[in-house]
Amino acid sequence: MSASLLAILVTSVLLAAVARRYDLSSLLFLVVAGLTVGLIPGADHISGIELDPDLVLYVLLPPLLWSAGLESSYVSLRENTRSIGLLAIGLPLATTAAVGFVAYRTVPELTLAAAFVLGAIVAPPDAVSASAVGRRLGLPRRTMTLLGGESLLNDATALTAYKVALAAAIGASTSLRAGLETFLVAALAGVLVGFALGKIVVFIRSRLDDPLAESAIGLVAPFLIYLVAEQVEGSGVLAVVVAALIAGQRHSTAGYAARLQDRAVWKAVQLVLESFAFLMIGLQLPAAVEGLKGTSAALIVTSALAVFATVIAVRLAWVYAFAYLPRLVPRIRSTEPPPVPGQVFVVSWAGMRGVVSLAAAFGVPLTTLSGQLFPGRPQLIFLTFVVVVGTLLLHGLTLPWLIRRLDGLGDQQRADLLAAAAAQDRAAQAAADRLDELLSDASTDVDARAADVLRAWNQRRRQTAWERIDDEGVESPMATFRELRLEMLAAERRAFLADRDLGRIDDEVLRAMLYGLDLEEAVLNRG
Structure with missing residues (x-):
């Protein structure tokens, strides 16, 4: 198993590098590659690896949330609190309810509680791909803020709803009041843990004058914060996000060396983890269809289409409703600019699901507390796979085209x-x-x-x-200056290398000299 995971990790990074080289969407490329491997006969030792929920929730999710939080703007998030709250809290709950009722009506094997488990699983969109597309194509800042803020917080809502619904499905005593209390306690504990540990991390890093040690602390911080929050029944997602926002605010006043190192480190970490996660999504095809033997093909297609359509329809209806209905309030209408139709549609269409949904599906236990098989677990996993892969391919392939053609995006x-x-x-x-x-x-x-x-x-x-x-x-004078200076730097670099080869300077001296040239070249090439 460990060797196979290592092979998947290496392969995912190589495939991502190829996709970036040819300006392809690396995440979609990896999903398609995983699906292709899953269809190859005899590749069971790779494609048959089932996604480990703990691997996703405790290893992949915390650093990805931390990286996204560091890049987020606390000021922009605060200015769009109402809109982000409706997307990150209201929309996942609405999706959970709607998908739950539709799944209960179309999948005979699912109980009502199990159907709501499915709804909570497919509720949180993964906005990584949408944000990447938006940055590349120049989406307006507010649109990017909404997508980024939603992706930071919606996992906390959906995973809490998932825990409540799962408790009911396996036979643990629960009620609507108990579920609401669980949600509030998880949110409050997560915020408090994130605030406290975020301040501690910032305090420790601010007392160091060692960029390497600062980056190392930043690397382990999200894992520690997530684990502590989960241990006290809080939301690990909220804890990491709050701590990352605090760290991000302090980051602008840190030393230049720490900022340069953190930027390089987190970009590489983000690429590795995202590549691994999306390749694993595609590789889950055999595991998703494994338990469907004996199920009618017509029933499989009908339920898959119904759940998939519900996921898309709920997001479209919710985004449009809460983009325009609040403007019926005079205070909102007088203080906020009117929504731009193109931007509203992009937000409503950027509903790609990701690896968190699949991890939650595979985390559903095989049996209930009474010892009976969990009702409809194979169907639940398959429908989650359909929603994740379907939204990734549908939205991921159409978003760039739509962004280029819609008016008003700026x-x-x-x-x-x-x-x-x-x-x-x-x-x-x-x-x-x-x-x-x-x-x-x-x-x-x-x-x-x-x-x-x-x-x-x-x-x-x-x-x-x-x-x-x-x-x-x-060709401007400054552009000419830049080209000439870059040629001069290249000549200096060749001279240093020649001195090293002739034994005039040591490799350690060479690295120090090249570092200075690299910094100057980075300044010339920025933007």
């Missing part, structure tokens, strides 16, 4: 460039004012030539920010 990339250029202009003016203050100070001895170089460097940074907005194909 050009977020250009808006970001304008905002960045204006901010750089203000920062450059502040830098120039500070330089003038230092030069006017009689106690500061600065050579006139050094001051001229600093003024020229500051002006170049100001001009470069505005020239990024210019039309493509126009």
Whole structure:
């Protein structure tokens, strides 16, 4: 088993690299690759590996949530609290109820409680792919905030509803009041644990002057926070998200070396974990159909279509209803801009499910507390697989096309460039004012030539920010400067390598010199 998982991990990263090389959606590419392997005769030792719920919930989920939380904006999330709350709390509960009733009517093997378990399992969308597509195609900032905020919080709602429904399905005594209490306790405990441990992590990292140690603490923090929250009956998801938002706010004031290292480390971790998760999704096909022997094909198709259509319809109806109905309230109508139809449709269509849903499905026990087989477990796993793969392929393949063709989505990339250029202009003016203050100070001895170089460097940074907005194909003076300086850096690098090969400098000296060149090249290539 461990060797097979290692093979899957290595294969997933290689496939993701190939997809990125040819500008393909790596997540969809991995899902299709997994499905293909599942259909190959004799590949049972790979495709027959059943997804371990603990692997997903305790190994994959915490770092992915942490990484997403670090990149989120607390200010933007706070400004869109109502909309994100409706998507992350209201929509999963509505999906749980609607899918539960439809599944109960269309799948004879499912009891009502078991049907609600299925509803909770397929309720939380995985917005990783949608967010990736949106960033690449320039979705407006508010749309990205809604999708990101939803993906951070909806797992907590759905997994709590899953625990309540599962308790009822296996025969544990429960009630609506007990379920509501469970939900509130999990949410409150998760927030408190996340806040406390997030502050502790920030305190520890702020007292260190060691970027390597800071990154190491950041790597283990999400696992510890998730585990502690779950041990006290709290929501591990909420705990990690809250702690990540706290850490992300502090990150902007950390040292430059820690920021550079964290960015590189978490991008690599995110790629590895996401690649592994989505390849595993595709590989679950044999496990999903294994228990359906003897079930009518017509019944399988009918129930699959009914559940799949319900998942999509509920999201469409919910998003449109709560995009426009709140505007009937005069206060909301006067303080919030009207929704843009194209943006509303993109949010309603970005409902791709992911590995958390499959992990929850495989986590359903084989038997109830009475010792009887769990009602309809094979059907539940199969329907979850259909929803996850179906939404990934349907939404994942159509979203890029829709985003390019819908009006009113705006050009977020250009808006970001304008905002960045204006901010750089203000920062450059502040830098120039500070330089003038230092030069006017009689106690500061600065050579006139050094001051001229600093003024020229500051002006170049100001001009470069505005020239990024210019039309493509126009060769600006700053672009010429960049190309020439990159060629000079390449020549320096070759000279250092030649000195190393001739034995004039050691490899350790070489690495130190190359690090300086790499930082300068990164500055020239940014944006």
